[in-house]
Amino acid sequence: MSAVVMETESRAGGSRRPYFSAIRWTAILGGLVAGMGSYMLLALLGVATGLTAVDPTAAEPAAGVPIGMGIWTGLITLVAAFIGGYIAARMSGLARTSDGMLHGFMSWAATMVLFAFLATTAVSAVLGGTFAMLGQSLQGAGMAAVGGQQAGMGGQLEQIITGTEGGTINAQDVNQVRQQLEAGNRQGAIDHMVNQMGFSQQRATQVVDMAEPLFTGQLGQQAQQTAEGAVNTLAAASWWLFIGLTLSLVVALIGGMYGVKAYANRTTGDHLKERRAARI
Secondary structure, eight states: OHHHHHHHHHHHHTOOOOSSOOOOHHHHHHHHHHHHHHHHHHHHHHHHHHHHHOOTTSSSTTTTHHHHHHHHHHHHHHHHHHHHHHHHHHHHTOOOHHHHHHHHHHHHHHHHHHHHHHHHTTTHHHHHHHHHHHHHHHHHHHHHHHHHHHHHHHHHHHHHHHHHHOSOOOHHHHHHHHHHHHTTOHHHHHHHHHHTSOOOHHHHHHHHHHHGGGGSSOTTHHHHHHHHHHHHHHHHHHHHHHHHHHHHHHHHHHHHHHHHHHHHHHHHHHHHHHHHHHHO
8 A cells, every 4th residue: 555655656746757658559560660661662762773774785784783782772771760760759759868769779679570570481481492492502512513523633633644654544444543542542543553554653653643632632622612602601691781780770769869859849849839829
């Protein structure tokens, strides 16, 4: 009972005022809709402009379009965040800066939750298929790179052997020498050429000296570089996304600040008009 009385007294006396007022969820919804609508409109403008700039007859029709679209996407994200924060704060009917920043933040957070929901439900199949195709492409590229490199090394080895002795070399003998070199068995490759292919010890040693660098730490190097490039690209994209979302949060807070200032100025103007009307 005493707690209720104290709370009533504190409200009546105005001695206690919460730093943050209650969240106006209708205002948050309005900011969310306004921000998303602005983003979709500006995104459509960017797509139309990008398609207009494409020259089908050029050597590279889409040259520069991905970079331009990336910059445009970042800009419209900031614009949409500001509009969402501003509308949410303005519709809240509150005048304190802290309330405006709170509603700007909630509008931004609601937008992020909506994006996350769409990414895990309606478009999850599309996104999952895209990443699956990306993984399969990278794996296929790596296997193709390894296979192509192995075939290339086999051809180079055959050229080295043919160049030292002349004539036709049996493909099975070339494969045996290659397997020995891939296993790091230098002497085994020399012995095979001497015993099975009729090479002299000097010629066999010369072939191994020339061919051995092809099989030293190079197998799978191209596939490894492809995988490293993909990882670096994804890491860079993640960092740019983090920076962009952080900037959009800051802009949403600024929009909320301006939203409550605009409401406070309008309220002050209305009060002045009422006072002037009362005096008249």
